Amino acid sequence: MVGNRRTYPARGDRRVHITYRPETLREALSLMKESGKEKRVKPFAGGTDLMVRHRGWHGTTSGFPSDILFLDRIDELKCCGFYDKEYHIGAACTLAEVEQDDRAPSILKEAITLMAAPALRNRGTLAGNICNASPAGDTLPPLFILDARITLIRQGGSRTIPIEDFITGPGETVLGDDELLAEIRIPITEYTHLCYRKVGTRKANALSKLSFAALAGIEGGEIRDIRIALGAVAPRIVRDREIEASLQGKAFDEIDLRGTLEAYGKLICPIDDQRSTAAYRKQVALNLIENFITRDIREDIQSKE
Amino acid sequence: MKVRFSLNGKEISVDVDSLRRLLDVIREDLGLTAIKEGCGEGECGACSVLIDGKIVNSCLVPIAQVGGAQVLTPEGLKGTPRGKCIVDGFTEAGSVQCGFCTPGMLMAAEAILTKNPNPTEAEIREGLSGNLCRCTGYDMIVRGIEIAAEKGEGLW
Numbered sequence: 001m002v003g004n005r006r007t008y009p010a011r012g013d014r015r016v017h018i019t020y021r022p023e024t025l026r027e028a029l030s031l032m033k034e035s036g037k038e039k040r041v042k043p044f045a046g047g048t049d050l051m052v053r054h055r056g057w058h059g060t061t062s063g064f065p066s067d068i069l070f071l072d073r074i075d076e077l078k079c080c081g082f083y084d085k086e087y088h089i090g091a092a093c094t095l096a097e098v099e100q101d102d103r104a105p106s107i108l109k110e111a112i113t114l115m116a117a118p119a120l121r122n123r124g125t126l127a128g129n130i131c132n133a134s135p136a137g138d139t140l141p142p143l144f145i146l147d148a149r150i151t152l153i154r155q156g157g158s159r160t161i162p163i164e165d166f167i168t169g170p171g172e173t174v175l176g177d178d179e180l181l182a183e184i185r186i187p188i189t190e191y192t193h194l195c196y197r198k199v200g201t202r203k204a205n206a207l208s209k210l211s212f213a214a215l216a217g218i219e220g221g222e223i224r225d226i227r228i229a230l231g232a233v234a235p236r237i238v239r240d241r242e243i244e245a246s247l248q249g250k251a252f253d254e255i256d257l258r259g260t261l262e263a264y265g266k267l268i269c270p271i272d273d274q275r276s277t278a279a280y281r282k283q284v285a286l287n288l289i290e291n292f293i294t295r296d297i298r299e300d301i302q303s304k305e
Numbered sequence: 306m307k308v309r310f311s312l313n314g315k316e317i318s319v320d321v322d323s324l325r326r327l328l329d330v331i332r333e334d335l336g337l338t339a340i341k342e343g344c345g346e347g348e349c350g351a352c353s354v355l356i357d358g359k360i361v362n363s364c365l366v367p368i369a370q371v372g373g374a375q376v377l378t379p380e381g382l383k384g385t386p387r388g389k390c391i392v393d394g395f396t397e398a399g400s401v402q403c404g405f406c407t408p409g410m411l412m413a414a415e416a417i418l419t420k421n422p423n424p425t426e427a428e429i430r431e432g433l434s435g436n437l438c439r440c441t442g443y444d445m446i447v448r449g450i451e452i453a454a455e456k457g458e459g460l461w
């Protein structure tokens with residue numbers, strides 16, 4: 001029965017929130033501009049992070065310190081598709097929408113399918129996962145190896161930068177006070193081998209202990225292209241183009257496997273936390289790299305010879 | 306803030322703080338208490354509702370984002386032929402022990418069967434992956450949904 005309607009005033013210690021839910025990007029950008037340096041307005045996509053972070057006690061309104069700009073009704077941010085040989089994902093597209101789009105890169109879809117649970121993916125967005133800039137963000141390793149670029153937009157201008165330059169540290173990005181993430185752009189990538197692994201305590205709704213994404217393009221027994229990214233093993237996602245370059249153009253018996261693993265070992269500096277220990281993370285990360293090179297690619301090639 | 310939306314097929318309007326959780330508005334302001342707060346953090350699924358046909362955790366949805374949407378709770382689902390079929394399946398399979406998770410499980414079942422009227426066991430388990438049950442060990446819930454799928458031919 002729908003009855004008993006009561007209006008709850010904001011509790012004494014909480015402010016009444018002002019929320020905006022514009023239908024056009026223009027209005028949203030003008031709010032961001034006004035918000036400016038004081039960061040008066042916080043962008044809100046799926047809210048799966050924000051609602052947990054600013055959670056109030058049972059029955060109380062969430063304790064947000066700022067006004068809220070909802071992005072979920074802005075059509076310009078809701079498009080997914082190919083333009084100029086790049087797959088674009090609008091900032092207001094949900095993870096479920098990307099997961100269900102046949103044109104989306106398969107390794108990204110695989111990572112999303114292993115995130116949280118269906119209800120979470122119906123709300124959360126890729127843009128939110130990127131802006132969080134958590135070293136454990138599961139979509140980041142795939143986006144790093146796909147050379148994804150991020151388009152940031154503000155009133156009167158926009159810029160597109162590699163995801164590696166967008167995220168500067170745990171929880172830190174170069175997003176300006178008046179900027180919104182507008183879309184993610186992923187170039188078409190050719191590869192022969194692909195691997196994604198998420199290591200977690202249980203399958204659903206668990207944050208990763210670590211995650212691993214790799215792709216390789218093998219031609220005539222030689223490595224034409226190889227890219228490896230690791231999440232949750234360092235303050236930032238680990239991807240090293242120098243090590244990758246040292247492997248390119250090589251046949252498998254020419255690879256210095258020990259040297260390669262040592263080089264990655266230097267970049268992997270995980271922490272102990274409630275989800276796992278540093279030693280475990282490092283060992284598993286190195287094993288995954290070794291496996292990718294020696295088993296996933298090499299054995300596959302030998303089996304085809 | 307005034308928010309208008311459809312709850313179980315009825316147009317309603319509430320006047321509340323715009324960031325109040327949908328869960329609290331439904332349970333406390335509107336008195337529909339089927340959905341529960343288990344964790345308040347998106348992890349347990351006890352608060353599951355459907356918004357525009359999609360399953361979401363109502364503990365993570367601020368009321369302002371529901372404006373103009375269609376919200377379905379277990380109270381609404383129960384009255385439909387699909388809901389009755391799922392409830393019958395749960396009854397037959399013994400899917401309910403303490404019952405705390407059940408309202409959320411019913412909503413998850415509806416979401417699973419809407420996506421795929423003949424789901425495999427793996428698809429059912431994936432569809433239930435955001436709903437925790439501390440009692441049944443899940444097998445009876447999976448079975449309940451299989452029975453609903455068998456008997457509900459043509460409903461989804």
Ligand SMILES: Cc1cc2nc3c(=O)[nH]c(=O)nc-3n(C[C@H](O)[C@H](O)[C@H](O)COP(=O)(O)OP(=O)(O)OC[C@H]3O[C@@H](n4cnc5c(N)ncnc54)[C@H](O)[C@@H]3O)c2cc1C
Pocket residue numbers: 042043044045046047048049050051052071091092114115116117120123124125126127128129130131132136137138139175179180181182205206207208346347348
């Ligand atoms: C139960 C549970 C399980 C989870 N499991 C996983 C998991 O397995 N893997 C994982 O990686 N994460 C997981 N998460 C974290 C979270 O769901 C994801 O990071 C999600 O992608 C966040 O997206 P969102 O749209 O909900 O972000 P929001 O909460 O809306 O926003 C997150 C941050 O990004 C900013 N932001 C969002 N969009 C924009 C934009 N367009 N422009 C500028 N700033 C923006 C917001 O201001 C905020 O600071 C989980 C969370 C919960 C509650």
Ligand code: FES
Pocket residue numbers: 341342343344345346347348349350351352353362363364365
């Ligand atoms: S109370 Fe919402 S998911 Fe647990």
Ligand code: FES
Pocket residue numbers: 400401402403404405406407437438439440441
């Ligand atoms: S029946 Fe008790 S939690 Fe599921």
